[in-house]
Amino acid sequence: MTYLTLSITLIFVVIPLVLSKTLNLGLERDTIIATVRSIIQLLLVGFILKFVFDSESLLYIFLMVTLMIVAATHNARNKGASIKGITWKVAITLIFVEVLTQGILIGLNITPPTAQYIISISGMVIGNSMVLSILFLNRFTSEVESHQDETELVLSLGGTPKQAIHNQLINSIKASMIPTIESQKTVGLVQLPGMMSGQIIAGADPIQAVQFQLLIMFLLLTTASVTSVMLGFLSYPTLFNQRMQLIQKS
Amino acid sequence: MTTDYKPAIHFNHVDYSINDNQILRGITGSFPEGKITTLVGPSGAGKTTLLKLCNGLLSPESGEIYIKDKQINSFEPVELRRKVGIALQSAPMVSGTVYRNLALPVELRGEKYDKKEAENLLRDVGLGEKFLDRKVTDLSGGQRQKVSIARTLVNKPEILLLDEITSSLDRTSLKEVEELITLINQKYGTTIIWITHNLQQALDIGDFTWVMMDGEVVETGESDLLRAPSNDRVKSFVQGGAQ
Ligand SMILES: Nc1ncnc2c1ncn2[C@@H]1O[C@H](COP(=O)(O)OP(=O)(O)OP(=O)(O)O)[C@@H](O)[C@H]1O
Ligand SMILES: [Mg+2]
Numbered sequence: 001m002t003y004l005t006l007s008i009t010l011i012f013v014v015i016p017l018v019l020s021k022t023l024n025l026g027l028e029r030d031t032i033i034a035t036v037r038s039i040i041q042l043l044l045v046g047f048i049l050k051f052v053f054d055s056e057s058l059l060y061i062f063l064m065v066t067l068m069i070v071a072a073t074h075n076a077r078n079k080g081a082s083i084k085g086i087t088w089k090v091a092i093t094l095i096f097v098e099v100l101t102q103g104i105l106i107g108l109n110i111t112p113p114t115a116q117y118i119i120s121i122s123g124m125v126i127g128n129s130m131v132l133s134i135l136f137l138n139r140f141t142s143e144v145e146s147h148q149d150e151t152e153l154v155l156s157l158g159g160t161p162k163q164a165i166h167n168q169l170i171n172s173i174k175a176s177m178i179p180t181i182e183s184q185k186t187v188g189l190v191q192l193p194g195m196m197s198g199q200i201i202a203g204a205d206p207i208q209a210v211q212f213q214l215l216i217m218f219l220l221l222t223t224a225s226v227t228s229v230m231l232g233f234l235s236y237p238t239l240f241n242q243r244m245q246l247i248q249k250s
Numbered sequence: 251m252t253t254d255y256k257p258a259i260h261f262n263h264v265d266y267s268i269n270d271n272q273i274l275r276g277i278t279g280s281f282p283e284g285k286i287t288t289l290v291g292p293s294g295a296g297k298t299t300l301l302k303l304c305n306g307l308l309s310p311e312s313g314e315i316y317i318k319d320k321q322i323n324s325f326e327p328v329e330l331r332r333k334v335g336i337a338l339q340s341a342p343m344v345s346g347t348v349y350r351n352l353a354l355p356v357e358l359r360g361e362k363y364d365k366k367e368a369e370n371l372l373r374d375v376g377l378g379e380k381f382l383d384r385k386v387t388d389l390s391g392g393q394r395q396k397v398s399i400a401r402t403l404v405n406k407p408e409i410l411l412l413d414e415i416t417s418s419l420d421r422t423s424l425k426e427v428e429e430l431i432t433l434i435n436q437k438y439g440t441t442i443i444w445i446t447h448n449l450q451q452a453l454d455i456g457d458f459t460w461v462m463m464d465g466e467v468v469e470t471g472e473s474d475l476l477r478a479p480s481n482d483r484v485k486s487f488v489q490g491g492a493q
Binding site for chain 1 (some may be wrong): 268269305306307308309319323327328329331335336338340342343344345354355357358401402404405
């Protein structure tokens with residue numbers, strides 16, 4: 001695709017703009033910002049990726065992955081602002097998930113240790129882990145708040161903090177994992193996953209593309225479960241103090 | 251007076267606040283062992299807060315609390331809460347059946363709870379055994395309170411803290427619960443601290459009474475003090491609140 005054809009695709013931006021204008025949706029500004037941002041961000045990423053792939057330097061790969069983790073942490077931590085030390089808890093979770101998945105992929109020779117593979121897979125894993133962190137933290141903070149009575153009840157009957165928060169923790173872990181599992185049930189039936197479509201368009205053998213997509217999907221199952229469980233077990237103790245009391249806030 | 255008795259719980263200049271909001275101020279006094287002490291006072295006086303301090307759900311900001319002459323902090327929280335049981339004001343339930351709620355205290359210890367025992371307990375609080383498999387969401391407010399009382403009794407606490415456990419009960423049920431608690435008090439020598447809005451109840455069942463207002467204890471003594479309070483604020487509270 002040339003830059004000329006790419007600029008013609010801006011037609012697809014004009015349509016929503018016109019609709020927004022005529023129907024008074026008030027979305028023109030956001031649409032334009034979104035368009036400009038995606039152009040700049042993606043082109044920038046493209047150039048950086050090209051540079052890193054060409055250099056094949058471990059240091060650059062490391063820097064890229066670090067950058068992804070920092071950005072993802074920054075995005076996710078706001079959802080758990082009420083949990084003490086949430087930034088580190090999210091960061092440690094993301095790092096662990098990244099090391100675990102790459103360790104298995106490279107350690108068992110599933111994917112080659114090249115910049116191309118490491119960075120694209122890391123992007124998907126870290127991005128997914130970030131979304132899972134947000135889903136989990138959202139749900140967990142609201143579960144904790146709405147079931148405070150129940151937590152206090154279990155404590156009052158001689159339960160430990162872990163017993164007192166067990167139901168809320170498990171519910172939040174489950175709820176945050178459901179979208180990942182559900183989307184995998186219908187994958188391919190309704191829509192082709194973006195990455196697979198991209199590969200096929202770029203000329204890859206569909207079977208190859210499917211195999212790779214399967215790998216990614218299984219990877220994301222691990223990512224989803226490890227992220228929720230780990231973040232959950234790192235987070236819940238901060239709700240209690242040494243005397244096994246719910247920390248009071250008002 | 252309360253000082254003539256061996257204290258089950260003793261407060262010594264206890265303050266409690268959340269952030270900058272002072273909720274309890276300079277609480278000093280004893281709850282006599284083996285007696286029923288009622289805690290009365292207007293809404294927001296700090297009664298519930300005081301009760302939660304007694305079994306370590308909260309800790310004082312300053313001052314000391316003693317349980318049978320031992321510093322409250324010298325107990326393991328879990329041990330303390332089994333020894334000093336509380337029936338919470340809102341009668342919270344874990345989802346599921348009545349049996350699951352009654353079994354909860356035992357299951358928290360990793361043991362199984364005998365259905366027969368659960369049935370006996372239900373009968374004691376005036377609910378038939380048919381309630382065992384009832385979903386808690388299907389219970390009325392009064393039935394919930396009864397389940398909550400029963401559940402607190404499962405741990406056989408030495409000290410029993412009751413927070414407005416009869417507020418949703420009809421007269422008959424109320425009398426039944428009063429009799430049950432009095433029976434437990436007499437049979438096992440259980441010390442009882444009972445928050446109530448019902449001054450008649452305080453007179454009927456209480457040996458002693460604490461009157462609380464604005465985070466302070468304004469009057470204590472034998473429950474009869476409610477008939478002729480010496481403090482003016484207590485006097486107007488009793489006149490306004492008597493039913
Ligand atoms: N978690 C909390 N955060 C902020 N304020 C609180 C908290 N818990 C209690 N309070 C405040 O402390 C005061 C005492 O509350 P407490 O529940 O002890 O009153 P109470 O005497 O039990 O009242 P009631 O008869 O209505 O149950 C109230 O003003 C209440 O708003
Ligand atoms: Mg209260």
